[in-house]
Structure formats: C-alpha cells, structure tokens
Amino acid sequence: MVVKSDGYFAAALFLLPVYRNELRRLFPVKESVFHHLGRYLFQPANPVWNIIERFYRTHLINSDEKVGFQIRLFREEPIPFEDVYNRIMACSEKENLLPKLYPSNHDNSTPIVEKRTSVLVLSLSSEFYERIKAMYYEKSTVSGEMVAVYQPTHEREQDSEAKFHNQKALAEMFLLSYCDKIITTATSTFGYVAHGLAGSKPWVLLILDRLMKDGGPACVRSMSVEPCLHSPPTLECKANVKINPTEVEPYLRQCDDAPPMGLKLYDLV
DSSP states (O other), rough: OOOSSOOHHHHHHHHHHHHHHHHHHOOOSSHHHHHHHHHHHOOOOOOHHHHHHHHHHIIIOOOEEEEEOOOOOOSSOOOOOHHHHHHHHHHHHHEEEEEEEETTTTOOOOOOSOOOOEEEEEEEOOOHHHHHHHHHHHHHHTTTTTTEEEEEEESOOOOOHHHHHHHHHHHOOOOOOOOSSEEETOOHHHHHHHHHHHHHOOEOOOTTTTTTTTTTOSEEOOOOSSOBBBBBOOOOTTTTTOOOOGTTTTEEEEEETTTTTTTOOOOOO
C-alpha cells in the first residue's frame, strides 16, 4: 500500500504500520498531535513575541473573558458583507458567544458589574470590527458587564511575500489562541493554527456558499481540536484500488468544514 502526499501530515503517518505503534505511544490522545507539536516546536522569533506581548498586556491581560473572531473572506466565493455579518450575529446569538444587548430604546440604566469582556476581531477588513464596536458603544449589555472590542490590524489584502505581514499574521494566530471562546471561518488554515495551538474546539462560521444551507446553522462546534487537511493523501493497494482512509483507522474522519475530501484526527468516544 502506498501513501501519496506532498508533505508531512500526522493523520497520514498513523496509517503507516512502521510508525503506528510509536505514534500511539507518543500521542495517546489522537487529536492532540498538532497541539503538542505546535506548542513545543512552533516558536516565533523575538520580534513576533514582542508584538504578541505588547498587545496582550495592553488590551487583554485584565479581561475576565476573551472572545476571538477570525473572519476570512475568500475571493473565489465572494459573499456580501451584510450576509456574513448576519451569520456572525446569528451564530453569536444561538451559541451565546457575545454579551447580550438591550434594545435601542432601553434607558441604558443597567447597573455596571465588575466583569470585563474583550472581543478580538481578526480580519483583513475593518468593517466587522467597526460594526461590533459600534454595537457595544451604542447599547448597554443586559448583564451590565463592560465590553471592549479590538482589532490589531486590517491590511485589506493578504501579502504572503511581505515579511512583516507574515510576522503580524503569526502574532494574531497566537493572540487568537489565548481567547476563551474561539470562532473561526470554515476552511481557513489561519483559524486551524490558532485553535490547534489553544487545544480548543472552535465554533466554525459557515460563510461559504457550498456550506450555507437554507435553514441550516450559521456555525457549528468542531468535534476535534485538530486542523483539517483539505487534500489528504490517497491510499492505493497493489490492485490500484482507492481506499477510504476513514475505513482504515477509526480516528480518521471527515472534517466539519471541508466535506467530503478533508480529513482530520478525532478522539474515539
């Protein structure tokens, strides 16, 4: 049996008998592979740590709760801003991710409580940050808690060739990983890294055409902390017959956000 792949992928290695026993001993919790490898081997350089530390100490360190949104819009599947924003709000309402607000005609006399919530918005666009920030500026929260909304950068365009762009993107992945609640965009590798580092199961925003269904949810809670491999290796026997990897190992399953091809590691329950 041959594994075809253009790079290292933990789920693929679990399929190879020569590595299987060793990997099972190293990672008894199957969906902890990326989390442990990332936390111990993926160490940013000092300039990136400086960005992370400055922002965290300035804006997030005194928060009682940190809510992080990673919103990625894809050129190949353009979605109107209002549609995306409405789905973010629908997800937040259903899953109780953001503090609830009184309606506009409320007298704003809610007693202030000591709880402070910080909302971190990560996006190439500033529109989502501006809308959420204005929402909490104009209305009182039902609980009386104070809400602060932050966005470190809004570069408008992704420039993977620019070193400083990459440094800021990496810093924001780590900042997102420090949030208590993580909401990511479906199929975004940026979000995968952040929730993988956190070891947290994120809420996944379904804002792509192929994932949006009439009457369907605006988001789903991921069943695994592992990133998704969009293009998994194929397994072929000597008879040149393709085999479904999920039928070989029970802890390999389809991804929440990239069906039907994507694969990721899950813990057995």
